[in-house]
Amino acid sequence: MSIFSDKFDQLKKADKAVKSPKYLQEVMGIGRIAENGIFEVGKGVYSRTYRFLDINYVTAGVEEQMRILKQYCKTINAIDVYFLITIFNRNKNMQDFREHVLFQEKGDGFNWLRGSYNQIIEKRIVDGRQGIEQEKLLTVCVERKSYEQAKAFFATFEATLKQNFGELGSCIEELNAEERLRVLFNFYRIGEEEQFSFDFRQALKKGGDPKNDISPGYMQFYPGYFETERKKCRALFIKKYPSSLSDTFLNEITSLPVHSITTICIVPVPKELANKVLQKKYLGIENDILKQQRVRNKNNDFSSDISHIKKVQKEKIVNLMDDVRENDQNLFYTGVNFLIMAEDKKELDSVTETIKNIGNGRMCQIETHYYQQREAMNTILPVGNRQISTMRTMLTRDIAALLPFNVQELNEKSGVCYGINQVSHNLCIGNRKKLANGNGMVFGVPGSGKSYFSKSEMLQVFLGTDDDIICIDPTLEYFDIAEALGNQAAIINLSTYTKNYINPLEMDVWALDLNDSQGYIRDKGEFMLGLCEQCYGDNLNSRHKSIIDRCVRKLYIDIAKAREKHIPTMSEFYELLLEQPEEEAKDIALSLELFVNGSLNIFNNHTNVNVQARFIVYGTRDLGKELGAISTLVMLENISARIAENAKKGRATWLYIDEFHTVLDREYSAKFLFSLWKKVRKQGGLCTGITQNLVDMLQNYTAMTMLGNSEFIALLKQSNVDSQELSTAAGIPEAQLKYVDNSPSGTGIIKYGNTCIPFDNRMEKEDNPLYALFNTNLHEKALQTKQE
Known part of the structure; x- marks a missing residue:
């Protein structure tokens, strides 16, 4: 139960939805759309959506988890406008997936191997998330007089946002109009992901409404659920929270292999207003305690103890005031909502029961949005609407318990399949060519x-x-x-x-020239220095190195001069060494004899x-x-x-x-x-x-x-x-x-x-x-x- 009065609740006041929409496009709550991804969702209200990458939280140690939570609190405190954190368990675009991940048949006789790999990958999909992939989004809303002012706000806001997410170990990128519409398309037209096609400039030329491209063919709302032409859906929310909540609670729900959207709606309370209301509430409790004492004294009850209820209220408000003033805690109105999708009503009820049971196990009461399914849907989708007010007050540390991070993924568009992620059960697809070095x-x-x-x-x-x-x-x-x-x-x-x-001396002798412009002879000379030093069994001095380099250069320069090219062998190099007048040349030749004319002469032959x-x-x-x-x-x-x-x-x-x-x-x-x-x-x-x-x-x-x-x-x-x-x-x-x-x-x-x-x-x-x-x-x- 909130400790604040009804007057303070105006911050969580819901936007008015269209009472009786005539068209499906009116249900969406989207006004004008800019190419850069800024949507006007109400009069003077603009929103923008960002995609952020997951980080390793579940697999991190205690110290690292504490660091992440502390940095996440800092990130939450830095956002002073209404925002939504969305975790979208969406359908994988299987057509695009098969084109980039599965092996395509070729006429080389190895399709039996490709088929075996494809069967393994398909089985891993079914045994894991069953073709469901997760997308994490942040949607930010701001009230401004014009689009230009909203655009300027987002430009300044994004610099701080990217820095904070970078310190978390994640990265964040803004979505343009096409990408935001694709996210909505993946919900409204689930199962048709590969059919999405949108070009902003073409839409302007035709003068059409982009919402027509993502609108479903049918939607019907009932008191406790709604249906589209493909799915049965239900919107839920957390009605009652426990005194403490596990930081893995959201992961337990979002890790279910079901199509769902989980959204945390957060309205920050200005710090000055929070302090003023807390002080007012504190004075009200003190006044109630004083009145209670007067009544007791009048009844000749001179006990100094206050009632348990007032004692708890006073302690609670004092702790809140200390947190807000001294512990860098901000106050927020927060609501957690879920949108689940299923093939039929029976499956929908089963998934609903599963989610409620998870909540009960964490002392959370999860209920259905009765008679508000349409409004809840618009609030949950990453658009920026807020048409329901099932929110409660939370401090920064309470919101941190609703951490959206789970584990990193290796999910390149194409590459090698390294199995599945042990935590999320998603495929691990990597392409080493895309790394700084492979x-x-x-x-x-x-x-x-x-x-x-x-x-x-x-x-x-x-x-x-x-x-x-x-x-x-x-x-x-x-x-x-x-x-x-x-x-x-x-x-x-x-x-x-x-x-x-x-043959260690093999080279493209037809590409040689007298000046060694390509450096082939120089490279071969460096190699022969190492080979001779290995055979010699000791470090070569400068005289040894000069002799080897001289013989290598003479060997290949003579070939370059000759009309008929031939590839030399170690015997020719050995003979050149014996022709040199220095005694060191004889020592080098002697060390090579075992590998040229001796029993280990496998490298004194042409490559076969x-x-x-x-x-x-x-x-x-x-x-x-x-x-x-x-x-x-x-x-x-x-x-x-x-x-x-x-x-x-x-x-x-x-x-x-x-x-x-x-x-x-x-x-x-x-x-x-x-x-x-x-x-x-x-x-x-x-x-x-x-x-x-x-x-x-x-x-x-x-x-x-x-x-x-x-x-x-x-x-x-x-x-x-x-x-x-x-x-x-x-x-x-x-x-x-x-x-x-x-x-x-x-x-x-x-x-x-x-x-x-x-x-x-x-x-x-x-x-x-x-x-x-x-x-x-x-x-x-x-x-x-x-x-x-």
């Missing part, structure tokens, strides 16, 4: 599903784009995917017995594998210690050239390196990879390191720098020590580490730029060709082979 890391203990995660991303990139994918595979776990992709893939298993050769395939897997399991270090350098050089070549064609290249820590353990390959990690963004490359030993990696300065240059991190099951280390290094909130501590295989956390979400990327095992393709469990694969 480099990434995948961490997880053995058996956590990091190989499955990486294979899933590789295959989706292959099926959905024209990008190239290259994988360095020390355990031969990725051969299955390459085999499934047939002639579009190449398996390069490097060893002394497979006869798969890569398809290094131009779209999907390449380099198998390195069977290389020994000596050959492994050299082969890593040769592979990285070959891959670097491929990335540069693709960059000229405008094609992206995805590089995956499994058992990433083994590459970093080798000084020369670590330096090469460190350089590649920094420059690859400009060439359209996206590098991904896959490993499990986080502590070892984070003790490496090179690895730490590469982690800092990675905008994408997938963190699967971790040990406690590793999780704490990564929390500091990667900027993942410590409170979210519960999603990786003893988590099931295939679940964890994704850090995507500044977005950090818990994900679940598990899939069913039975009758799933993708699971069979991705599975690395030896026992399950053996059982599957036996059954087949």
Whole structure:
């Protein structure tokens, strides 16, 4: 019950609705519309709507939650005009969704894989929010004499608003006329989202009414509900509030997989007026206490105690006065309203009962807007009307309990599906190309599903784009995917017995010129310095480096001069070294002899594998210690050239390196990879390191720098020590580490730029060709082979 008198209630006085509307357009409560999104909703009343992004509140720690609540209170206090916070559970535009998220068929023979992925995505939609996505809106209303004055107010107001939301960790953007009309269209014409089409300038030329484009064909209002041509709807409100309310109350209702609109209507009370009325109320209570004492004295009752009711009223008003004066608390009239939609009356009653039960569990009484369904609908929609007055007084901290934030979403329009959000159950769709840099890391203990995660991303990139994918595979776990992709893939298993050769000196010799204007010879010279130093086993001095550079330049300059071009091999470079007069040249040649004429001469041959395939897997399991270090350098050089070549064609290249820590353990390959990690963004490359030993990696300065240059991190099951280390290094909130501590295989956390979400990327095992393709469990694969 409000502590204020009826005179004070004029602030929450409702606007007058059209008594008997003749047309559906009159029901909407919209007057004139400006192209920038400012609506005139009444005489001298203008509104504008903003869309804001969600932040991680439910998954945050206690300290972070307190910070968010404090900042949210500051944001609420900064708004001194009537405003609405709307959470719209709307229908997903399935036509647009299928065009951008689901794989479209192609004539390349891999539609069976695309079909399997599409089935998984569709099932995740049904099991999760059932095709419902959430939109969060802020609508602000202001009274001004003209549109120009309202426009000037919003221009000034938005700067503070954006700053406050930025400090919350969110961002806010204004909606233009088309976007605001789309929001209303999604309610009035639910199920027809893909049919929305509006052009403001065309509407002006035709002289039509934009409301005609969003108006439904039929609406009928009854005492306790109303119906449109597609849905049965009901408007509800919170009638009674408890003394304290959980900050997750709204999330419990808005997380229901039903079409609904939840709106918090807030009318700020000017501080001077609040203080004046509170003081007046306090004096009134004191006067009542004095009268009560006089009556008692007259009846010879000289008790000094006041009645319990007056005592409670006095304490309440004193606390309010202290909060308003000293604790930076503002006074507001607030009302919480719900609009739910269902296919039929039975379903509508069922959803209503569910919401009322949630309210009862929180000591909230939720009731129906009887005989005010139309007025409630107009108040709830993000237009700016206020046609009902079911509001009560609240302080800033009370409104903060009605926090509209839940958890961040990864919801790019198109990209790779990384499963579902563990909290909201929405799909996680990300496109690493849109990040500041697309480099990434995948961490997880053995058996956590990091190989499955990486294979899933590789295959989706292959099926959905024209990008190239290259994988360095020390355990031969990725051969299955390459085999499934047939002639579009190449398996390069490097060893002394497979006869798969890569020539480290291979180059486009037809593009060479005597002045090396393209820098090809210079780049190859830098690579050969690293290769020779690795073979030499010690640091090269300046004389060694000069000799190597001289031989490399002579080797390719002679080719550039020759009429008939040929690609050199390591034997020719070895012979050039022997021709040099310096003793150091003989030392370098001797260190190379094992890899040129000796038993480890697999790189002294012309390339005989398809290094131009779209999907390449380099198998390195069977290389020994000596050959492994050299082969890593040769592979990285070959891959670097491929990335540069693709960059000229405008094609992206995805590089995956499994058992990433083994590459970093080798000084020369670590330096090469460190350089590649920094420059690859400009060439359209996206590098991904896959490993499990986080502590070892984070003790490496090179690895730490590469982690800092990675905008994408997938963190699967971790040990406690590793999780704490990564929390500091990667900027993942410590409170979210519960999603990786003893988590099931295939679940964890994704850090995507500044977005950090818990994900679940598990899939069913039975009758799933993708699971069979991705599975690395030896026992399950053996059982599957036996059954087949």
